[in-house]
Amino acid sequence: MLSKKGFKKVIYSEWIAKQQKKASVKPKIKRTRIKKPKATPISKLKKQLWEVIKLYIRERDNSICFTSGAKVEGSNRHVGHLIPSSVGGVLLRYHPRNLHIQSYVENIHHSGNGAVYYRNALVKYGQEKMDRMFELKNHSAQADRYFFTSMIDLYKQGNETEIIKFIESYI
Numbered sequence: 001m002l003s004k005k006g007f008k009k010v011i012y013s014e015w016i017a018k019q020q021k022k023a024s025v026k027p028k029i030k031r032t033r034i035k036k037p038k039a040t041p042i043s044k045l046k047k048q049l050w051e052v053i054k055l056y057i058r059e060r061d062n063s064i065c066f067t068s069g070a071k072v073e074g075s076n077r078h079v080g081h082l083i084p085s086s087v088g089g090v091l092l093r094y095h096p097r098n099l100h101i102q103s104y105v106e107n108i109h110h111s112g113n114g115a116v117y118y119r120n121a122l123v124k125y126g127q128e129k130m131d132r133m134f135e136l137k138n139h140s141a142q143a144d145r146y147f148f149t150s151m152i153d154l155y156k157q158g159n160e161t162e163i164i165k166f167i168e169s170y171i
Helices: 012-024 042-061 085-093 104-109 114-125 127-136 145-157 160-168
Strands: 077-081 099-103
Touching: 042 077, 042 099, 042 145, 077 085, 077 104, 085 127, 099 104, 099 114, 114 127, 127 160, 145 160
Parallel strands: none
Antiparallel strands: 077 099
């Protein structure tokens, strides 16, 4: 440090003073944007709703196939639709009267066995309630976060009449 070729002689006391001056300067505060919590994607809400519905329907139907009357368990136990979800839209896809336990064979190989399914549903619910459910087939609704979160909460509560009232409020 004592060379005459461009280096400046540094005195220890000056160096200490410079370091103390650097330390006394307030450090710049790094400002970060407060991030809003991201809303749960609708696709995730759909999956959550379907998981809640499966548990509810299994408990409600005691794991007995709605079309054949057989006890079903494990991967043989499906939740089947009377009116397919591709035709019925969001209102019937999650409607409790349109959902029942079915065996794999009835739901997949026999395409839900619609004739027997309809007859059993007619006996269980009556003509008026079945007509009301089929009326929903002609209505469409845009499902949003509110719809899915409300349905998840209603199915967790387990009150089927409240679920049906909520679905029919979309008409």
